[in-house]
Amino acid sequence: MEHGTRLGLHRYTAFAGVLAAAGLPLYIHAPKFYVDRYDLSLSAIGVALLGLRVLDFAQDPVLGWVVDHLGAWRGVFAGGMTALLALAMVGLFAVTAPINPLVWFTLCLAVLFTAFSALSILFYARGISKGNTLGPEGHLRLAGWRESGSLAGICLAAILPTLFLYADFSAPLALFALVFCGAAAAGAVLMRQEWHADTELPEQGSVAALLADPILRRLLLVGLLNAAPAAVSASLFLFFVEYRLGHETAAGPLLLVFFVAAAVSVPVWARIAALRGVRWTLLAGMGLSIIAFSFAITLGQGDVWPFALVCLASGAALGADMTLLPALFSARVERVHGAGGQAFGLWNFCSKLTLAIAAATVLPLLDQSGFSTVLPNPPQVLWVLTLTYAVIPSVLKSIALVVLYWTPIEESCHA
Template sequence: MTAAAAMSQAPTRDASHPRLPAFGLFGALLAAAGLPLYIHAPKFYVDEYGVSLAALGTILFVLRLLDVVQDPALGWLARVAAGWRALSVGVAVLVMALAMLGLFAISPPLAPLLWFALMLTLVFSAFSYLTICFYAQGVGTAACLPGRGHLRLARWRETGALLGICAAAVAPLALGGYAGFALGFAILALVAVWSMRDQWQSAGLPSDATGFGPVLRDPIARRLLLVALANAAPVAVSSTLFLFFVESRLNAVGWEGPLLLLFFLSAALAAPVWSRAAERFGAKRVLLSGMVLSIIAFGSAFALGAGDIWAFAIICIASGAALGADMTLLPALFATRMAQVSPGASEGFGLWSFVSKFTLALAAVLLLPTLERAGFQAGQANPEEALHLLSVLYCLVPCALKLIAIGLLVATPIHERSART
C-alpha cells in the first residue's frame, strides 16, 4: 500500500481533530529551507569558494524568474495530485533534503556557481510545491477547528515556522558548520514528514477544478496578493543584508548568530500574542500595528554605527516581534479569503508562494550588486560611503516599502468581527 493510499484510509476522527503541533513542526521544516537560505548560502559561497556577490545575486534572481511559470504551475499540480498528496509531499521533502546536503555538505563537483544554481533550483522547486500543499491543506483543516480556525491554525503553523527559522539561523554554529546544518535539516525532514503522515487528507480536500480565475477575479484576493508582495519586500531586504550590516556596519564580528537568533526568537514568541490579539480585535487592525512597529524599529537602526551592539539587540527584539505579526496574520487573512472564493486553495497559494519569494530574489539582484559597485567587500575594511549605503539599504528602504504595504492594507476592505467584550 502506498503512503497516499494509507493516508486516504486515515480514521475519520482526524478530520475533526487535526494535530496542530504537527502543522507547527512541518512549518518549521519549510521555514528552515526558506529565509535562512538567503542568509547563509550567499555568505557561505563567498567565504568558501570566492564567488562574487554580484554573481550570486544574479543567480538568485534568475532562479526566481523560473517561479513566474513554476509556482502557478505547481499550484495546478498540487490540486491535480490532491488524491496522492501524502506521497507527493514525501517525494518533494526527499528532493529538498538531498539538495540541501548537496548545497552545504558536498564539495561542488562542478564550478561552484553552477553547483549553487543547480542545488538551489532543486531546493526552491521542492520548497514551492510543499509550501503550496501545506497552506492549501490548512484551508480545509481550519474548517474542522472551532472558533476562528484560520487564526488558530496560523498560530501553530507560523510559530513553528519562526522557531524553525531560529534553529536554522544558528544551526551552522551549533552543529559545527554548514555540513552539520544540512544534516540536521535532513533529520528534521524525516521527523516532520512522519508527524504529518495522516494529516494531508484529513480535511476532505475538494477535487473540483477551480483554476486561477476565482482568485484573480476576486478584488480582495488580488489586493491581499499585492499586500503580500509589498510586505515581504522589507523582510527580503533586511534578510539579505543582515549579516553584512552586523559584521561591517556595527563591527560586531561574532555577534551575527546571537543577534539573528534574538530577532527570530522574538518573532516566534510574539506570534501567538499577535494571533490572540487578532482574535479579539481583528487581524487587519492588529497587523497594521505590527507594521508600524517595524517602521519604528528599522528607522531607529539607521543611526547606529560601530559598537552599537546592545542598541541593535533592542531593535532586533522590536523588529522580530513585528515580523511575528507579518508571518502569522497576513497568511491567515489570505487563507480566510481562499476558503470563500477558492476552497481548494492550491492555485491561490501558488500565486502567494510566487509573490512571497520573488521579493527575496529581487532584493538579492538589486542590493548585492549595488553594494559591490559602491566598493563594499564582505569581511574587509570598507569606505564610509559604502557603509552609509549599507545603512540606507538595510534601514530606510524597508521603511519605505512597509509604508507602501500599509497603504495597500488600509485600502483593502476586510470585514471582521472582533471578539471584544
C-alpha cells in the same frame, strides 16, 4: 495546547518548521557562504537568485494545478518532494562543488526551490481544509500553530550554523544540512496522517478567476510588499552586523533575539487580533517594524546593544506578519473560491519573489558601491550598507502599510 495536539495541529507546527528552515535562512547563510568559500561576487549571486525566481514564475501555477489533482497520491508526492528538499540542502552546503561553483549553487537551489514550492503549496492548501474543521476562527487558530512552527524553524536554521561554529566544528553549514535531513524525515512522518486525511481539497477556479477578485489582489500585493523588508534584511543581516557594527561574533545571539521575539509574539498578536480586529493589528505590527528599521539607520560601529533592541522590535513585528496575513488569505480563498493549490501557487510565488528581488537588487547595489569583505570599507560604502539594510525596508514597509490601510480586509474576509 493539549486540545490543539489532539486535533493534530502539532503536525502543522512541525512541518512548518521544516519548510521555514529551508526558506528565509538560506538568504542569510548561502550568499555569504559562497562568497567566503568560492569568492563569488555578490552581483553574480543576486542574478542567479533572480533567475531562479523566473523559474518559479513558470512552475508555481503548474505546481498548484498538480496539487489540486493529486487525490490519493498526496502522501507519495509529499514524501518525494521532502526527500528532494533534504538532498538539495546537502548538495548546497555539505558537498564541495564538483563543477563551477556558481552553476552548482544555481542547480542545488533550483531543486531546493522546486521542492519547497511544491510542499508549501500543498501544505497551505491542506491547511484550508483543516481550518474549516476548527470552528469560526479556525484559520486564525491554525495559523497560530503553523506560524509558531515556522518561526521556530527559521530561528533554529538561522542560529544553528553559528552555534556549530562556536562549538569549533570545521564545517558548520554541512553539519546543519545533515541535521536538516533528520528534521525533514521527522516532519514527513508526523505529517503523513494529514496528507491521507479523509477531507478532500475542493478544486478551485483558474488563476485568472483568482486574480479577478479585487480583495485577493490586494492581499497578494500587501503580502508582496510586506515580505520585502524581511527579505532585504535577511540578505544583509550578517554583512550589517560584521561590517557596519563591527562585531561578527554577535550575529548568532542577535539572530536568536530576533527570531525568539517573533516566535513569542505570535500568540500575543493572534489574541489581539481576535479582540481588536485583524486589520488594525496588522497595521500596528507594521508600524512597529517601521520604527525599528528607522532606528537602525542611526547605528554605527560598536552599537550592538542598541541593535539588539532593533532585533527585538522587528522580530516581534514579524510575528504579526507571519500569523495574520496567511490566515486572512486562507479565509478569503476558502469563503469565495474554495480550497486548493492554485491560490497558494500565487501566494507562494509572491512570497518568494520578494526574496529574489531583494537579493537581485540590494546585493549588486552593495557590490557596485565598492563593498569589500577583505579590505576596510570607507564611510560612504558603509552608508550604502545602512541604506540597503534599513532605509529601503522602511520605505517598502511604509508603502505596504498604506495599501493595507485602504484594503477592506475585515469587511470582506474575517479570519
